[in-house]
Amino acid sequence: MVELHTGPLNQLALLINGAFRAIKTNAFPVVLALAFVYLFREPVIRTIHDVRDRFITRGGGSQALKQRTPVDEQHYREEMLRIRAAQQEIANEKAKEAAAKRKEKEVQEKERRNKVAKPDDKGLGSGNTLGRGQPTLNATVFNPMQPWSGTSRGYRPARRTMPSEQRIDLTSQLLHLGETVFLAPSPSRQDEVIQHGHSSFKHLNDLDQIGSIERYNISHMSLRERANLRRSRQQQAISHDAQIRQTAAGLARSKRHNFQKLRTQSPSGGAFIHMGKTGGSAISLLLRNGCHSFMPHPCRQVVDETEASRRIESYYHVPDFALLQHSHHDFYLISTRDPFDRLVSAFVYQHVRNIDARGDIDIKDKREKYAVASSCFASLESFVLYLEGNHTDYYYPYSQDDVVPTSCKDFARAVFHGRVRIFSHLFFSFRRILSFMPNIRQQVIYASRQGSLWDDWTRVNQLLGQTKPVKIPVNQTKQARNTSHHSTLPVTRELSSKAVQILCGALQEEYDAYFLWLQLARNLNEQEYGAESVKVRRRCPMVVVKAYDAKKWRAIV
Numbered sequence: 218m219v220e221l222h223t224g225p226l227n228q229l230a231l232l233i234n235g236a237f238r239a240i241k242t243n244a245f246p247v248v249l250a251l252a253f254v255y256l257f258r259e260p261v262i263r264t265i266h267d268v269r270d271r272f273i274t275r276g277g278g279s280q281a282l283k284q285r286t287p288v289d290e291q292h293y294r295e296e297m298l299r300i301r302a303a304q305q306e307i308a309n310e311k312a313k314e315a316a317a318k319r320k321e322k323e324v325q326e327k328e329r330r331n332k333v334a335k336p337d338d339k340g341l342g343s344g345n346t347l348g349r350g351q352p353t354l355n356a357t358v359f360n361p362m363q364p365w366s367g368t369s370r371g372y373r374p375a376r377r378t379m380p381s382e383q384r385i386d387l388t389s390q391l392l393h394l395g396e397t398v399f400l401a402p403s404p405s406r407q408d409e410v411i412q413h414g415h416s417s418f419k420h421l422n423d424l425d426q427i428g429s430i431e432r433y434n435i436s437h438m439s440l441r442e443r444a445n446l447r448r449s450r451q452q453q454a455i456s457h458d459a460q461i462r463q464t465a466a467g468l469a470r471s472k473r474h475n476f477q478k479l480r481t482q483s484p485s486g487g488a489f490i491h492m493g494k495t496g497g498s499a500i501s502l503l504l505r506n507g508c509h510s511f512m513p514h515p516c517r518q519v520v521d522e523t524e525a526s527r528r529i530e531s532y533y534h535v536p537d538f539a540l541l542q543h544s545h546h547d548f549y550l551i552s553t554r555d556p557f558d559r560l561v562s563a564f565v566y567q568h569v570r571n572i573d574a575r576g577d578i579d580i581k582d583k584r585e586k587y588a589v590a591s592s593c594f595a596s597l598e599s600f601v602l603y604l605e606g607n608h609t610d611y612y613y614p615y616s617q618d619d620v621v622p623t624s625c626k627d628f629a630r631a632v633f634h635g636r637v638r639i640f641s642h643l644f645f646s647f648r649r650i651l652s653f654m655p656n657i658r659q660q661v662i663y664a665s666r667q668g669s670l671w672d673d674w675t676r677v678n679q680l681l682g683q684t685k686p687v688k689i690p691v692n693q694t695k696q697a698r699n700t701s702h703h704s705t706l707p708v709t710r711e712l713s714s715k716a717v718q719i720l721c722g723a724l725q726e727e728y729d730a731y732f733l734w735l736q737l738a739r740n741l742n743e744q745e746y747g748a749e750s751v752k753v754r755r756r757c758p759m760v761v762v763k764a765y766d767a768k769k770w771r772a773i774v
Contacts, residue, residue, distance in 0.1 A: 489531070493559075500674065541654060664740065717757075736766070
């Protein structure tokens with residue numbers, strides 16, 4: 218019995234003794250193995266789980282997937298939704314940061330483009346407010362207040378791509394730009410521009426030949442190579458067009474400069490300032506000197522001549538407005554009109570569809586430019602709607618002689634603010650003419666209003682010393698030029714109530730200059746000034762009209 222019980226015990230004791238001897242002999246490797254397992258237990262477990270997941274994904278674990286409970290599936294879906302929501306939130310934050318950076322870059326680029334030399338238009342006090350002293354005929358920056366300034370250096374023009382046929386047509390138009398200013402170009406200058414035009418056509422043909430050669434291998438080019446080729450050809454075309462434009466614009470400026478030297482005004486007597494679309498044509502026909510400075514004076518015989526006709530020796534209209542800066546006349550008579558009605562009348566008169574309907578031969582040579590300009594606004598309503606919002610926010614980096622409606626909104630606002638020379642009546646606004654006047658507070662000003670033209674004409678003659686009755690022409694409506702039956706024209710004066718409010722708000726600065734002219738006028742009193750303000754507020758209640766204070770604005774003698 219003892220041997221039965223001791224036999225297995227002896228064997229167990231021998232095993233334990235052998236294990237202790239093995240551990241004692243190999244103690245260091247055993248400890249090292251245990252430490253390795255303890256330190257790297259997490260990567261080993263993760264590796265085992267990855268192998269298991271790959272096994273399940275490849276199909277080997279289909280049985281295990283079938284054994285998943287609904288609770289496991291729900292937990293899995295919730296975990297995936299949580300992970301995707303977190304990823305989407307990160308992506309949204311990155312998208313917002315990218316949009317903010319892009320918007321900031323756009324604002325900086327716009328400020329950099331608009332950071333050019335512009336005239337100071339904060340005040341209306343004197344003739345040097347906007348001109349800043351004597352005009353510089355060879356100015357290197359664009360000044361919209363000086364009609365002889367046509368350079369666009371300092372601006373960064375928008376990038377434009379056009380086919381070669383259009384570029385050739387643009388070249389031919391620019392070569393003849395100087396013909397439409399005032400004088401014919403000199404033979405030497407004309408030969409120079411023509412020779413430059415011939416080289417331009419050769420350059421354009423060379424580009425087309427290069428394009429035909431490259432077209433052979435274009436199918437083998439990568440997308441990046443095609444984009445680089447297209448970009449290089451566009452840059453060549455744009456730079457060449459800019460060179461041609463600069464040559465033609467320089468020719469026009471030199472011709473205007475030479476023309477300025479030929480024109481003079483009488484240093485004595487009175488002056489009539491004929492603002493466009495104000496009824497000034499009817500008055501000019503009653504003046505012996507009511508014609509431009511380059512015409513011989515007196516230019517007409519006046520029947521029943523008035524005192525104003527005898528004393529007015531100078532006449533200022535579109536070609537002569539710039540000469541006002543150097544004028545020193547005994548008095549000035551200016552024709553005025555409500556700025557709202559004046560803008561509407563000017564737009565309808567200069568729209569290309571109405572020009573064709575009237576068959577007006579006086580501006581036929583400018584018809585192509587009017588046609589290009591009118592392509593952006595087929596009606597007065599469409600033109601005014603472009604002024605909605607901040608109408609001073611626009612980008613038009615071109616010369617005043619150019620008509621480039623790349624953006625109809627920017628182009629319409631440039632026209633409204635007098636940046637496009639072909640729209641002469643909007644180019645020479647009340648505000649701009651006011652800036653041309655030297656020492657305006659010391660001048661003797663008379664004004665004629667289009668709504669009460671002949672009453673003001675009579676009053677001015679009486680103040681100038683006429684004792685005889687002033688005879689009003691019987692056919693006064695037929696004597697006025699630039700008139701037509703607006704109801705029969707294709708482009709009418711119709712405006713919606715929304716467009717009326719937009720235009721009224723945009724004309725606030727023009728109304729300020731208009732009412733300043735009325736305060737300066739010696740033939741108008743406070744009651745007539747108040748009547749004009751009531752008429753304006755009836756249609757434009759948002760227009761701010763300053764109180765009548767003639768002593769503040771003019772020197773009472």
